Amino acid sequence: MEEMDSSGCQACRHKRTPRGEALQSDVQKRLNRAIGQLNGVKAMIDDNRYCGDVLMQLAAAQSAVHRVAEMLLQEHMETCVVEQVREGNLESIDEVMGLIRKFM
Numbered sequence: 378m379e380e381m382d383s384s385g386c387q388a389c390r391h392k393r394t395p396r397g398e399a400l401q402s403d404v405q406k407r408l409n410r411a412i413g414q415l416n417g418v419k420a421m422i423d424d425n426r427y428c429g430d431v432l433m434q435l436a437a438a439q440s441a442v443h444r445v446a447e448m449l450l451q452e453h454m455e456t457c458v459v460e461q462v463r464e465g466n467l468e469s470i471d472e473v474m475g476l477i478r479k480f481m
Contacts, residue, residue: 394456400448407445414438446480 396404415438421431454473461469 392457393460396452400452404445404448407441411438411441450476
């Protein structure tokens with residue numbers, strides 16, 4: 378059974394090790410950029426823009442989100458997974474392999 382956090386959410390888990398300020402800032406900037414690109418795509422669709430141009434903007438947004446995922450996956454492996462393995466929880470390796478498969 379999953380453990381409940383302070384807000385009563387069973388699926389909501391929190392990192393034990395806080396993310397560094399530099400990573401947090403970089404991730405926020407990249408996510409804001411991707412959100413801006415997606416809002417631009419919505420506007421292009423509303424404006425009936427050329428499909429190829431819309432697809433190029435979608436590719437840029439997808440690339441931005443993928444880079445954030447790579448950064449967070451690395452952070453996850455360097456902190457959460459290492460902590461879990463040190464505590465003898467080898468299931469965390471299976472979890473991270475599942476996450477890697479999602480991005481391949």
